[in-house]
Amino acid sequence: MRHLKLLLLLFNIVNITNVFAQADGWTIEANSRENYHSLSMANGMIGIVPSDQPLKINEVILNGVWDIYGRGGVSNIVQGINFANMDIGVEGKGQTQWVSSDKEITSWKQMLNMKEATFTTSFNFAKSIEVEQEIIALRHLAYTGLVRIKVKALKNTSLIFRNDLIVPEINNPGKHRYNQVGKESEISLLSTSATSPTGKYEIATTTSFVFGENEKYPEIKNEEVNARHNRASFKKELKKGEIYEFIVVGSICNTALSVDAINEAERKAIYAHLEGYDRLIKRHKDAWAKLWEGDVIIEGDQKAQLDVRLQLFNLYSSVRKGTRLSLSPVGLSGNGYNGHVFWDTELWMFPTFLVFQPELAKNILDYRLDRLDQAKKNALANGYEGAMFPWESALTGEEDTPTWALSGPFEQHITSCIGLAFWKYYQVTQDKKWLKESGYELLQNVADFWVSRVEKDENGVCHINNVVCADEYAENVNDNAFTNASAIKVLKSAIKAAEIVGEIPNPKWDEVANNIPVLVEDGITMEYDGYDGRVIKQADVNLLSFPLEYYTDKDQMKRNLEYYEPKIDYHAPAMSHSILSVVASRIGETERAYELFQQGYVNNQKPPFNVFTEQPDNNLAFFVTGAGGMMQAVMFGFGGLEITDTGITQLKSTLPNNWKSITFKGVGVDNKNYSVTNNSQ
Structure with a gap:
């Protein structure tokens, strides 16, 4: 971490004229055209x-x-x-x-x-x-x-x-x-x-x-x-x-x-x-x-305040109420990733909209609802039931991944990510009418997909074989931790949704959920069956600690964090360290969480407007996926916000030493405010 701290210090010194001069927290000025990276007004x-x-x-x-x-x-x-x-x-x-x-x-x-x-x-x-x-x-x-x-x-x-x-x-x-x-x-x-x-x-x-x-x-x-x-x-x-x-x-x-x-x-x-x-x-x-009624106010750290606002600005700029359209990993700043809609939307970006702009969050869900029939056809074409959403989606909801990328047919955890986003929308809004008329049908079809997708062995264990992991370096493996755990969580969410809308849940949902394995060896969750400790592209097992909350035991969360953090490729997409920051916050390691928070974005900022790029050494921007990850570190880590079956609550949390306080304005459908004060100052 000493090397990381030095890099971050040097970065901050170089950028001081672009960041700290903007003391109002709302404006960024550029006085040099050198190494210029643009952003989008959208x-x-x-x-x-x-x-x-x-x-x-x-x-x-x-x-x-x-x-x-x-x-x-x-x-x-x-x-x-x-x-x-x-x-x-x-x-x-x-x-x-x-x-x-x-x-x-x-x-x-x-x-x-x-x-x-x-x-x-x-x-x-x-x-x-x-x-x-x-x-x-x-x-x-x-x-x-x-x-x-x-x-x-x-x-x-x-x-x-x-x-x-x-x-x-x-x-x-x-x-x-x-x-x-x-x-x-x-x-x-x-x-x-x-x-x-x-x-x-x-x-x-x-x-x-x-x-x-x-x-x-x-x-x-x-x-x-x-x-x-x-x-x-x-x-x-x-x-x-x-x-x-x-x-x-x-x-x-x-x-x-x-x-x-x-x-x-x-x-x-x-x-x-x-x-x-x-x-x-x-x-x-x-x-x-x-x-901007949905805002974050940080006292004590001008750079963090400006950076957080920049992420909110780019997220808000990318989605519009009433369009029934979603957003790509780069929003409307270019044609990176072909402007397609990935898991980035539901897992990484959606939570910020859900916390501060529930109407915009619903718009993202509407995009998926409009393509539910096509997702059913996708499942049928691959020999399954229910709904199987494409890894890359555009106009029709058919699979739009280039054929040279194996992720298209096999990175199936996206179907769980979409289902869980629907469930989280209900948790926050408590909108039973919406759940009955719209949300439940999708959750039902996602659950039916996983029931048809698992392969039951002679012992009744329901394996999910031949997938691409959230760690996309791992292709065509069996029993991936994130794929399996997300399937378990969405099956259990579908059962809860059925009970709320007065439907009888398919008994196979519970049976399958209780028999999907998550592999653990010597106290460490294995990324997949046969994982040998190799370098990983991005967070996978650590996603079980957050946002899935499959794990709540702090010792297990800590072991997995310490094991997998050093294995993440430096050249990987930015958002992984933001999730690690949330995990570190939730196990009580606040300063480590702050270092991971900074590692998740500071080296990815490009002049003169601190444009967020996908990787430290590439120029794919504005990386709105990374913005969503960074916001989760702020909201669910340092801020202690928590999405539960009864709505948004707040856990006890601790701020970095240099932050005096943080306030979240306009949270949820009731526009509540939540604050955390640094009692050590």
């Missing part, structure tokens, strides 16, 4: 990924739209048409200097404001103008974003402002159009539509310039640059010291979720245009204020 349906290059957007990611391309030749989340690219030209003698040249940029700075979900870039250009650009994925409008441009002239100058719609290379070339509508043709509509890689879906975007109420509208010119590039521009003369401001609203729709993408995009852009900036920003801020 609203649960669209993700706008900014760039370090002024006025440029890297990409736009769409939720709920997948097509066949890229990794593995299976479905991949679709990139939207980039509608938020801007440019400013300073006219001079015989030539125009463009911000997009990325030359003569000075005083560059960016700021993420998590409280209001805004991303601001400011800079000076060509010794002529000061520029401020604000990017927002509007929380209250699912398909709409906003760019605000503010310019101050440093001398008398003539400017050209551009908005560029760009079709990503992965999509097919687009079709463009430009209209001006309204009583005085004051609403400009710049539109482009294109099809996804196979032509399956149409994607369409529309933007509109919005000027001040009393401002004379400039003449807007349209230029179809090429089949992938549509542009609208206008000119403006500014005198020295004059400040000029306008916004661009942009909407993006698709035929996966809308019948007529292009006209729907134009309607939504017109709506946003007529709402105007003040109304748009107010409703956006109000929506985020509502989300």
Whole structure:
């Protein structure tokens, strides 16, 4: 641990200007473009990924739209048409200097404001103008974003402002159009539509310039640059010291979720245009204020406070009420893992939503309910009964794992993870109506799957053979600890659910649950039959201590923690050490828990916004799975929160030495507050 502490100290010293300067706990500022890693401004349906290059957007990611391309030749989340690219030209003698040249940029700075979900870039250009650009994925409008441009002239100058719609290379070339509508043709509509890689879906975007109420509208010119590039521009003369401001609203729709993408995009852009900036920003801020009623306040550790808020911000940004869509391991920050839905959602990310945003948690469950029939077909196709959920899921709920990955057919513990998420939702909400009408059917089918999946030997032991473990280095093994224990827990949960809704549970559920083995040798739980102590990819046996709580004996939890912690690969995904932190907290080893907590994320943070990557030495970000793991260490470890059959309660817990207190606001359906104070200070 001494080596780890040194690494963490060095990391904190290097990052001091990016973290500790933000004492308010809500903002992160960037003053350097070196080793730049971007994050996403998202609203649960669209993700706008900014760039370090002024006025440029890297990409736009769409939720709920997948097509066949890229990794593995299976479905991949679709990139939207980039509608938020801007440019400013300073006219001079015989030539125009463009911000997009990325030359003569000075005083560059960016700021993420998590409280209001805004991303601001400011800079000076060509010794002529000061520029401020604000990017927002509007929380209250699912398909709409906003760019605000503010310019101050440093001398008398003539400017050209551009908005560029760009079709990503992965999509097919687009079709463009430009209209001006309204009583005085004051609403400009710049539109482009294109099809996804196979032509399956149409994607369409529309933007509109919005000027001040009393401002004379400039003449807007349209230029179809090429089949992938549509542009609208206008000119403006500014005198020295004059400040000029306008916004661009942009909407993006698709035929996966809308019948007529292009006209729907134009309607939504017109709506946003007529709402105007003040109304748009107010409703956006109000929506985020509502989300931030679920918050964590840490006193005594500014870095931890900022880091926790950043994880909440990215989790909240990835899901939206009413969509019946879920989230991938990287949310809406890119197409990592093809934008598929894994066990990451239910095991790692779902608990944070359940604690602070039960309505968003339900949305995640709705995604699985809508694919329950397909899960039944998956079980049938593999020779089983009940419902077998795919390891990688996208639009239909069919298996979407690339065929070269063995996890697809064999990493079957995901079915238990989904069932247990449904049970935890009932535990927290106590919603018997939902359980009877929705939740129980899924739990019943998950339980029936495991009854059909086990292989009973002559002694009545119900083995689960030939699986891929939660530790994915272990493939096609028998009686994996996490697979077996999670099956036991979900079978017993299905029995409880049956009794609550007045159904008679299948007697085989209890019989099988009581005869599935969890192997122990010399006091150590074996990861699988024949495990020989080799390096593991990620937590497996330790998941039995938490979140499964299959083990509650602290001695057993401690033995397993000490045995498996050194075996986790340094290059493994980040979330394992967060769970180890919870286990250490619950056996009373608080300082060890704090070291594991930091090990679970600090070395994975990348500048300038502390972007969470999957591994310390890769750039797959923003790793929302890791964010979910980190939050569990805070909530269920240091905070002592506990999900029980009667709702959320709080266990006695102890804080790290440098934390004065922690408060959880807006917990559960009753929006309760829970606190822990460090009595040693």
